[in-house]
Amino acid sequence: MRPVTVYDIAREANVSVATVSRVLNNTAPVKKETRDRIVALINKHQFQPNALARSLTRKETGMIGFILPDITNPFFPEVLAGFDHEARKLGYTYFLCDTISTNEENDRLYDRQYERESQYLSLLMEKQVDGIVMIGGRVDLAKPDGALVQEVEEASKRVPVLLLNGSLPRTNLNRIAADQKFGAQLAVQHLIELGHRDIGVIGGFNHMTNTLQRLQGFRAAMKEASLDVRKEWVLTGGFSVEKGQEFTAKLLNMKRRPSAIFCMNDLMAIGALKAAHRAGVNVPGELSLVGYDDIPQASHSIPELTTISLNSHEIGRQAAQTLDKMIADRKVPQHQTVVPRLVARETTAPPRPASPE
Amino acid sequence: MRPVTVYDIAREANVSVATVSRVLNNTAPVKKETRDRIVALINKHQFQPNALARSLTRKETGMIGFILPDITNPFFPEVLAGFDHEARKLGYTYFLCDTISTNEENDRLYDRQYERESQYLSLLMEKQVDGIVMIGGRVDLAKPDGALVQEVEEASKRVPVLLLNGSLPRTNLNRIAADQKFGAQLAVQHLIELGHRDIGVIGGFNHMTNTLQRLQGFRAAMKEASLDVRKEWVLTGGFSVEKGQEFTAKLLNMKRRPSAIFCMNDLMAIGALKAAHRAGVNVPGELSLVGYDDIPQASHSIPELTTISLNSHEIGRQAAQTLDKMIADRKVPQHQTVVPRLVARETTAPPRPASPE
DNA sequence: CCACAAAATGAAACCCGTTTCACAAAAGGG
């Protein structure tokens, strides 16, 4: 059956559509009697104004696009939950855009993210979203070929774009980002304070700024303590539990092994925990681990993960609020920084007394 | 700056908007020369047709609403990833609608889900989505006051609605659901085969059919083996790690404690693992655990969780395909059942020889 | 009771596409 429209209501109420619109939006005074009549009809027919038509004239849709790299990485649902909460309060609905691609075996592939992000960007603009938030992904490209950067900048001229936790080099797009370098420093300093001197790093991707920045923090902390960074103890190329396990196993198999590992995210740390367990290496007795992100699972593991908390929930909230302001064309700070903090739990302890080498 | 429209293109190309529309949609032959001219202008201006306007006439939006209870429960991102993959292929974009509410302390509350689901339902219809999928939540209400059930039915008259993993009593809405009872039986039979006789159950909510059905499966398996169900070993009222830990601690504190626990989901099993660890109880040596859902974290814990796999990814895919068919008005099986299977990992083992009581 | 502001309402334009209908031009068939 054909859905009922303002015209139907208007006809039946013996008024013009303008009047119906007025009671719908409370945009001008309507005689109580008339209003009651219209309201009654609206209820009677369960009339719901067509949001497409409304948005078409109003030039605002109350829709937002949220682009993220992988919803199955628990960090993102956490951010999303914060965002959702706030966005809902502010009256927005949002499209979820996951840029991951999977092959036949359902392995997560990150190589086509760039393409996906670009596709989603234009899709979302066609859909006339009021704003877009992008988190992670190839936006982080340190040396982009320029294409995506340009596209994002282009997009941000047409619709507010907010970058989360990713800094786009050579652009001045609004963003909310954790101080990645500082977070990494915190983690490594913690290990050093406990007495560790042999520290490895696993995870991340070399083309992402978050990785680069965390690596910087790692190096800074090591340098500050006059410790050497051993190249063979720096293993990048992933963000997953499996990779974490693989890399840690590799480290544990070396003739000389680190007494502590800084993991680029909690997922990797969980993998590290497994590798250590498989290898019969006690954590934190023989090996200390620090993660990054403080996902819920960090406190679910045994032992519980020492990690760097980004307050992901809060980042999401902030994002919604900031984007809302951008949409309303209010001024917002161009770069908001969130300060990571160390959450010391059970995977870090002083190293064993050094065994003679 | 004002976005460019078909009219702008038409004017500049010296044709009517109809012709522009034709090249845009390839809906009728256009002289090559004209077409080229128009295409050139489209590229020149980076023209993107306004999806709102298009959808308004076409009466299809390519938008879907996905309603779920809690994105931070890793089961849902898993389903969602499958859905996303398939939906994207089919050309849909979707609104994510999380029905959870949180209080000031960010605790997840499930008590207002009903309200949220109902709100989202009408919101989505206003937005003119082509279809809606609902997973979990209060749709599971075994004895609804009728309101939501009625609303969902009402909605499904206007737009295809697909229920996932939840059966709405007294209605015939399309749905894809795992055989919950069977899954639970599988879990409990596994324990029984290992030799367990003292089996407890934790988790779920008494008003949800999934809980009820799993409980049925539990009872059936116990009865089949002529084992008694001890009321004090059946603890419902949650789905979280924290609750799992709490309930398990409670069980372990009892004078007589079960040798195995069937957990209503993996999150609870992970909590159980923690409780056991805290209490110095070895798993699976002194206590066997079976989870439910087979979330990724189930194989990340130490020891790895024995659990019931629902193939969440596949459910999501199915959902997208089925909904697409429903939208295209093709026939679909009213009820699709997915068969759970046992994934035996490391948290189950034969019980210790019974100690004299 | 009048003047004037405020309230109440309708007609019509507008938002931006798609689609129907009509018609002219080109092409194919006999």
Added chain:
DNA sequence: CCCTTTTGTGAAACGGGTTTCATTTTGTGG
């Protein structure tokens, strides 16, 4: 060369709301 298709194109209506502008009522102060 005429008739019938097919191709190519435009005018106008449509989808379902909002908004502007004009006009009619109604209310209030003097």
